[in-house]
Amino acid sequence: MKKSHAMQLFLYNVGTPLAQAGEVVADFLYMTRDVLVCVPKALKSPGVIVERFQSLVISSWFLVVITSFATGAAMALQFGQGMSRFGGKLYVPDIIAFAIIRALGPVFACLMVAARSGGGVAAELGSMKITQQIDALRALGTKPEEKLVAPIVIALILGMPFLTFLADVAGITGGLLVSAGSLGIAPSLYIEKTMNAVPFDDLLFSLAKTSIFGGIIGLIACFMGMRTQTGTSGIGIATTTAIVAANIFVLVGDFFITKLQWIMQW
Amino acid sequence: MVMETETVHPLLSIRGLETRFGSKTIHSGLDLDVYRGEILVLFGGSGTGKSTLLRAIIGLDAPAAGSILLEDQDITQIDQNAWREVRKKVGYSFQNGALFDSLTVAENLEYPLRELTDMPLDDIRKAREDMLDRIGMPEVGDLYPAELSGGMQKRVGMARALMLNPALILYDEPTAGLDPANIKKIANLMLDRKANGLTGILVTHDVPCALMVADRIAFLYEGKIAVIQDRATIDREPDERIAAYIKGDVE
Numbered sequence: 001m002k003k004s005h006a007m008q009l010f011l012y013n014v015g016t017p018l019a020q021a022g023e024v025v026a027d028f029l030y031m032t033r034d035v036l037v038c039v040p041k042a043l044k045s046p047g048v049i050v051e052r053f054q055s056l057v058i059s060s061w062f063l064v065v066i067t068s069f070a071t072g073a074a075m076a077l078q079f080g081q082g083m084s085r086f087g088g089k090l091y092v093p094d095i096i097a098f099a100i101i102r103a104l105g106p107v108f109a110c111l112m113v114a115a116r117s118g119g120g121v122a123a124e125l126g127s128m129k130i131t132q133q134i135d136a137l138r139a140l141g142t143k144p145e146e147k148l149v150a151p152i153v154i155a156l157i158l159g160m161p162f163l164t165f166l167a168d169v170a171g172i173t174g175g176l177l178v179s180a181g182s183l184g185i186a187p188s189l190y191i192e193k194t195m196n197a198v199p200f201d202d203l204l205f206s207l208a209k210t211s212i213f214g215g216i217i218g219l220i221a222c223f224m225g226m227r228t229q230t231g232t233s234g235i236g237i238a239t240t241t242a243i244v245a246a247n248i249f250v251l252v253g254d255f256f257i258t259k260l261q262w263i264m265q266w
Numbered sequence: 267m268v269m270e271t272e273t274v275h276p277l278l279s280i281r282g283l284e285t286r287f288g289s290k291t292i293h294s295g296l297d298l299d300v301y302r303g304e305i306l307v308l309f310g311g312s313g314t315g316k317s318t319l320l321r322a323i324i325g326l327d328a329p330a331a332g333s334i335l336l337e338d339q340d341i342t343q344i345d346q347n348a349w350r351e352v353r354k355k356v357g358y359s360f361q362n363g364a365l366f367d368s369l370t371v372a373e374n375l376e377y378p379l380r381e382l383t384d385m386p387l388d389d390i391r392k393a394r395e396d397m398l399d400r401i402g403m404p405e406v407g408d409l410y411p412a413e414l415s416g417g418m419q420k421r422v423g424m425a426r427a428l429m430l431n432p433a434l435i436l437y438d439e440p441t442a443g444l445d446p447a448n449i450k451k452i453a454n455l456m457l458d459r460k461a462n463g464l465t466g467i468l469v470t471h472d473v474p475c476a477l478m479v480a481d482r483i484a485f486l487y488e489g490k491i492a493v494i495q496d497r498a499t500i501d502r503e504p505d506e507r508i509a510a511y512i513k514g515d516v517e
Binding site: 128131132133135136137138139140141142143 | 366377426
């Protein structure tokens with residue numbers, strides 16, 4: 001009897017959070033479906049999308065550039081020092097180009113956007129939720145998925161490749177400046193090696209995957225914002241959860257996409 | 267304007283309504299009729315589900331069981347497209363106005379007309395100016411909600427709910443936290459709309475305001491409408507629960 005009770009308690013304690021998590025995932029998928037259905041209508045209001053593009057994408061460019069630039073510069077220093085011992089410093093441009101374009105540029109751009117724009121979106125929608133503005137949209141016969149979520153998702157889908165390209169250029173530039181200044185690699189040689197290191201298809205692939213990441217960052221941020229519970233602390237929780245969930249998604253998603261790329265020999 | 271005879275057809279008829287939040291039951295077998303042109307006030311202790319009832323009527327929360335007939339159409343059984351039409355007939359005045367803070371007052375008022383009608387832009391602007399005049403705030407069109415006082419936000423929120431000339435308006439604590447002057451303005455606005463034939467359901471804890479505008483008062487208790495009395499009966503021989511609420515003996 002005691003064993004049976006312990007088993008029931010165990011199943012309850014394990015099953016309840018699992019059921020709740022399943023409910024959250026189901027709600028997220030329902031919202032995603034509703035947003036996809038609304039996309040054609042949302043595209044009829046390009047002004048709103050442009051406004052979101054400005055506030056979520058264009059306004060993030062400096063953050064993305066400075067982060068990627070610093071990473072490229074730091075990589076050049078680290079790899080330059082380490083590889084000089086083996087006479088391999090001329091491989092620094094190849095390594096930096098490969099790492100930045102295939103992995104770090106897209107990931108850093110997405111992480112920065114998830115933190116800055118995703119957090120902002122979650123806070124904005126969370127604030128609208130607790131002040132009943134989202135209810136008001138529904139009560140006035142309009143869908144928040146169409147009016148609020150779809151323009152955000154579209155702006156991020158369109159904008160992430162642009163930011164990623166900036167991140168790639170900034171990272172390689174950071175590497176170039178350090179390589180030229182500290183490692184004595186001629187800029188022309190650096191550029192030539194960079195151009196030869198990564199095929200153009202790789203660049204296109206890395207830009208395309210950030211479109212997907214951008215869309216999902218937008219969906220996660222909106223979902224968390226619209227689930228905000230009453231109270232100002234609810235906004236903080238929604239914002240933090242949105243940033244953490246989006247960051248985890250970007251990092252884990254990038255691993256799986258890279259693995260897929262590896263398997264498919266893209 | 268009291269219509270409690272069974273021969274008068276109700277505008278809104280709720281039968282056997284059941285609503286839940288998770289495992290908690292809010293309403294259980296709730297029945298209510300609301301007649302054209304009246305203001306029905308809903309009294310009840312905190313947490314008895316007054317606002318939840320309004321949310322069920324406007325479709326923000328789906329009931330677990332029961333029917334809500336608006337002009338004989340069961341709105342618990344309709345799809346999203348049909349809801350769009352229903353929301354032209356039912357206005358919702360939110361507790362704190364719920365104005366869209368990224369839009370000006372004028373844009374807030376124009377929003378329902380732009381979204382739900384094919385009205386020409388000039389007519390929309392005219393309707394907005396008329397509404398601002400009607401609520402006695404002709405000068406605030408270009409301001410943002412954050413630049414208005416709480417009372418002004420509530421009046422604009424109520425005005426937005428009236429823009430589509432609905433058949434029914436749901437007032438969710440429109441006077442909560444307001445000073446007497448603003449309460450009077452809001453009550454007068456409700457009476458003005460009632461004089462024009464608008465039906466209303468008012469959820470409030472503000473007894474003087476309720477007594478000023480009510481045609482009937484319903485008392486919500488343990489998930490059901492425990493009693494409904496018209497204004498004259500309340501003055502003459504109020505039900506003990508309504509009397510206790512008016513005296514402040516119900517939390």
